[in-house]
Amino acid sequence: MSEYRLDYLEQLETESIHIFREIAAQFERPVLLFSGGKDSITLVHLARKAFAPGKIPFPLVHIDTGHNFPEALEFRDRLVDQIGANLIVRKVEQTIKARNLTEPKGKFASRNWLQTYTLLDTIEELKCDACIGGGRRDEEKARAKERIFSVRDEFGQWNPKLQRPELWSTYNGRIHKGENVRAFPISNWTELDVWNYIRKGNIALPSIYFAHEREVIEHEGQLVAVSPFIRIDDTDVILKKNVRYRTVGDMTCTAAVESNAVTLDEVVNEIILTRISERGETRIDDKVTEAAMEDRKKGGYF
Amino acid sequence: MDILRFITAGSVDDGKSTLIGRLLYDSKNILIDQLEQLERQSKNKEAGGIDLAYLTDGLRAEREQGITIDVAYRYFSTPKRKFIIADAPGHVQYTRNMITGASNANLIIILIDARQGVVEQTRRHSIIASLLNIPHVVIAINKMDLVEYSQDVFNDIVIDYAEVLKSLNLHDVHYIPVSALNGDNIVEKSSRT
Numbered sequence: 001m002s003e004y005r006l007d008y009l010e011q012l013e014t015e016s017i018h019i020f021r022e023i024a025a026q027f028e029r030p031v032l033l034f035s036g037g038k039d040s041i042t043l044v045h046l047a048r049k050a051f052a053p054g055k056i057p058f059p060l061v062h063i064d065t066g067h068n069f070p071e072a073l074e075f076r077d078r079l080v081d082q083i084g085a086n087l088i089v090r091k092v093e094q095t096i097k098a099r100n101l102t103e104p105k106g107k108f109a110s111r112n113w114l115q116t117y118t119l120l121d122t123i124e125e126l127k128c129d130a131c132i133g134g135g136r137r138d139e140e141k142a143r144a145k146e147r148i149f150s151v152r153d154e155f156g157q158w159n160p161k162l163q164r165p166e167l168w169s170t171y172n173g174r175i176h177k178g179e180n181v182r183a184f185p186i187s188n189w190t191e192l193d194v195w196n197y198i199r200k201g202n203i204a205l206p207s208i209y210f211a212h213e214r215e216v217i218e219h220e221g222q223l224v225a226v227s228p229f230i231r232i233d234d235t236d237v238i239l240k241k242n243v244r245y246r247t248v249g250d251m252t253c254t255a256a257v258e259s260n261a262v263t264l265d266e267v268v269n270e271i272i273l274t275r276i277s278e279r280g281e282t283r284i285d286d287k288v289t290e291a292a293m294e295d296r297k298k299g300g301y302f
Numbered sequence: 303m304d305i306l307r308f309i310t311a312g313s314v315d316d317g318k319s320t321l322i323g324r325l326l327y328d329s330k331n332i333l334i335d336q337l338e339q340l341e342r343q344s345k346n347k348e349a350g351g352i353d354l355a356y357l358t359d360g361l362r363a364e365r366e367q368g369i370t371i372d373v374a375y376r377y378f379s380t381p382k383r384k385f386i387i388a389d390a391p392g393h394v395q396y397t398r399n400m401i402t403g404a405s406n407a408n409l410i411i412i413l414i415d416a417r418q419g420v421v422e423q424t425r426r427h428s429i430i431a432s433l434l435n436i437p438h439v440v441i442a443i444n445k446m447d448l449v450e451y452s453q454d455v456f457n458d459i460v461i462d463y464a465e466v467l468k469s470l471n472l473h474d475v476h477y478i479p480v481s482a483l484n485g486d487n488i489v490e491k492s493s494r495t
Contacts, residue, residue: 008303008384137375141360144374147402160361163372165398167405188386190377280335294362 009197012189013046018169019148019185020050023130024057026173027181030130031088033119033302034060036072037248038205039134039186041079042194045203046185047132048083059086061126063118065111066093067229067250075206090122107231108224110253116300120156123180130173130181133302138190140279142294148187154178156300182302191246191278195271199264210267211244211259222255222282246271246282255282307386309373309403311431312413313423314392317444319370321413321482322389323354328489331378332357354482358389371396373403392423397430404430409438416449416479420462432470439475447481451494 006014023030032047034040047056060080080087092111095118096103104110123131137144147163149171164172173181186194198205215226217236224230226238229252243256244267261267274281293301310318326332332340340352358374359365370391378385388403404410410431414424431439441463449455456479467475478487479495486492 005304008305011305138377141358141374144358144360144376145372161363161371163399165402167402169406188375188377190379192379193384275334277333277335280333294360 009193009200012186012193013049013197015169015188016046016185017050019171019183020047020132022171022173023132023183023185024051026171027130029126029128030058030132030183031061031126031128032056032058032132033134034062034076034087035134035248036062036068036076036206037134038194038198038209039136041203041205042189042197043132043134043185044079044083044085045201056083056085058132059088059126061122061131062087062089063115063122064089064091064093065115065250066091067111067227067252069206069208069245069248069251071206071208072248075204079204088122088126090118090125092118094118095121107219107233108252109229109231110250112250112253113296113301115302116156116296119302120300123156128180129175130183131302132183132185134186135182135184135302136189136191136194137187140293142297146182146184146187146297148184149173150182150184151175152180152182152300156180158182158297158300160294160298192268192271195264195268199268202264206248208245208248211242211262213240214243214256215239216241216243216256223258224255225251227251246278249283253283257281303379303381303383305384305386306409307388307407308409308411309388309390309400309407310411310413311390311400311404311427312392312442312444313415313418313421314369316392316413316415316418316423317482318392318413319355319358319389321411321442321444321480321488322376322387323357324482324485324488325387326357326376326378327354328485329378329380369393372399375403394423394426397426400427401430401434404434404436407434407436409440410436411440411442413442413444413482414459414463416443416445416452416455416459419459420466424463425466428466428470428472432472435471437474439472441475441477442480442482443477444480444482446479446486446495447484451479451486456495 051057092114135143147166152158215238216223217238241258242260244259245256261270310321312318340356359370360374364371374389376387390400390403412427443456443459460477480487486494
């Protein structure tokens with residue numbers, strides 16, 4: 001008799017599917033936060049597996065900054081159509097108007113921080129008690145500390161000094177009225193695990209993850225795509241380069257990497273060889289302060 | 303390829319975070335930008351200019367107080383295995399966080415400060431490991447550099463710990479003399495032990 005063993009990707013997949021089913025069992029109104037990036041695409045793929053042959057039993061929510069890559073939006077709509085999911089889009093633009101917030105200014109005026117307001121408003125509007133996110137612990141130091149079921153208080157805030165015990169695969173979703181849980185099914189995956197999984201399952205991704213020619217400017221060693229959302233100064237030189245994206249966030253705060261990798265195999269090989277972390281290479285917004293992510297999380301961010 | 307989940311335990315200042323930092327550093331699993339960030343933050347300039355514990359102490363309060371409050375997870379891979387490391391806090395009041403990390407571990411590394419020997423937290427974490435049925439145990443006797451790599455110090459601690467083991471349900475126990483700060487017996491075998 002042969003021994004039944006799961007390889008490491010199957011072990012990760014099993015853990016994530018278990019988490020998805022726990023969420024569906026424990027919460028009344030969970031939503032899956034969907035950005036159109038590879039991590040949330042992987043989440044959707046796992047959710048489908050968790051509930052097949054049924055449909056995903058909760059809506060996908062996109063907190064839309066209005067600064068998206070058009071390719072990511074196109075992909076989002078196609079995917080939602082294909083799997084028959086319920087997509088809810090809430091726009092940061094609306095929040096800015098409704099709450100009379102100031103639009104951020106500057107060269108890379110990012111609405112990233114403002115997303116928190118939209119997210120918290122959406123949670124309240126939909127009365128959702130759990131938000132499923134694609135956060136991974138390898139991404140960032142503050143994320144490395146977070147539980148898989150992470151409780152947020154009625155103001156959406158995370159209290160890193162008072163996290164609950166979380167033993168074995170027993171996830172505690174009990175919350176008081178007004179609180180909500182952020183659940184992270186792919187906590188234990190690394191960037192490379194996600195890519196290997198995408199390759200193994202041949203999961204479709206937006207085209208910007210593969211090398212393409214694009215007009216960019218160089219800013220402090222990072223390549224930022226020319227778009228209506230950033231300010232081009234006279235001193236900026238517009239270059240045409242072959243690039244791909246390692247993460248897909250807003251056009252204002254995501255940098256591209258130079259690459260000629262056009263297939264999944266080539267991309268995975270480049271990720272293996274890289275000596276710079278995902279956020280370090282591609283995020284313009286994390287560098288502001290040492291505890292940028294911790295502060296944003298405390299304030300209610302994803 | 304499979305996954306090994308392990309946790310580092312032991313008392314405050316026995317060097318758990320430094321051990322993990324050293325493991326990642328010597329196995330070349332720290333990326334360039336993380337290293338640069340580390341160099342900027344490090345106050346302790348003795349260890350080749352960087353304080354390795356900063357790699358896992360990710361919360362502001364932890365860096366300010368120089369302690370670990372909650373368990374941090376780190377990931378690295380070799381061609382044979384994917385490793386998931388839980389860096390646990392040593393303080394008794396954060397034991398619930400240590401148990402959170404320990405519950406999913408297949409292996410526990412319990413650090414003992416060579417100068418202090420077996421202390422209360424060593425016993426507490428050993429009891430927890432026993433209750434949770436963690437199958438493999440490594441007793442890392444750390445800070446050997448501060449006792450001149452003395453074989454006698456090492457032997458005495460092994461004898462003391464064997465006493466602790468008598469009442470516990472721990473079976474596969476290994477003893478290793480290490481210096482996390484200098485990297486003795488972490489990734490490479492040391493010539494000094």
